[in-house]
Amino acid sequence: MVTEGTEKPTIIFTYGTLKRGFSNHVLLQDMIAAGDASFLGVYPTVDRLPLVCGPYRVPFLLNFPGSGEHVRGELYAVSARGLIRMDELEGITRAHYEKLPIKIRADEESESESGKTMEVEAYYAHRNYAEALWKRNGEKGFRCYTEKEAKGYVKRKDRPQHLTFLEQIGIFISSNPNSCCCNKNLPVPSPPLPVNVVNH
Numbered sequence: 001m002v003t004e005g006t007e008k009p010t011i012i013f014t015y016g017t018l019k020r021g022f023s024n025h026v027l028l029q030d031m032i033a034a035g036d037a038s039f040l041g042v043y044p045t046v047d048r049l050p051l052v053c054g055p056y057r058v059p060f061l062l063n064f065p066g067s068g069e070h071v072r073g074e075l076y077a078v079s080a081r082g083l084i085r086m087d088e089l090e091g092i093t094r095a096h097y098e099k100l101p102i103k104i105r106a107d108e109e110s111e112s113e114s115g116k117t118m119e120v121e122a123y124y125a126h127r128n129y130a131e132a133l134w135k136r137n138g139e140k141g142f143r144c145y146t147e148k149e150a151k152g153y154v155k156r157k158d159r160p161q162h163l164t165f166l167e168q169i170g171i172f173i174s175s176n177p178n179s180c181c182c183n184k185n186l187p188v189p190s191p192p193l194p195v196n197v198v199n200h
Helices: 025-033 080-089 130-136 165-174
Strands: 010-014 037-049 051-053 059-061 069-078 097-105 117-125
Touching: 010 037, 010 080, 025 037, 025 080, 037 097, 069 080, 117 130, 130 165
Parallel strands: 010 117
Antiparallel strands: 010 069, 037 069, 051 059, 059 117, 097 117
């Protein structure tokens, strides 16, 4: 339970490695133990949204309502102190992800079109590369990041350390011969790296 003062917690929708059973959930466990987060349940999104994988099977939610699936994820109430830690993990200041509103069905586990909705926040793929990532995935996403989608996930510490995450995303996007030119806002490593640097 979030216990820090009388502040109103931020409600965060998690859909990938922050969920229970995945590699980054240790952060939320730590925050829960410190009183900076509490688990609220599993909920679907109101809108269909693309949920895709990028380099190293890292999951990305794309802010393209109407495409993709009704994504299922976990909700957490997070204190201001906890939010700073989550923003750091998600690379908000480095344009890895951006935190934006998302509508979810207020009835846990419900996918009924009627019923209450609520607006919370989620970490979306940054707009600088989201379109290119969608095209790189063949404009196909999935409903839920499960062990199947996570198979092949590589933890940060095990990825090439001489590349930034944005460079890794750029290499992943450009490794597809059908890729569009939507990744023009991503940094290009100098000198350009061969495509086989990325473990697909």
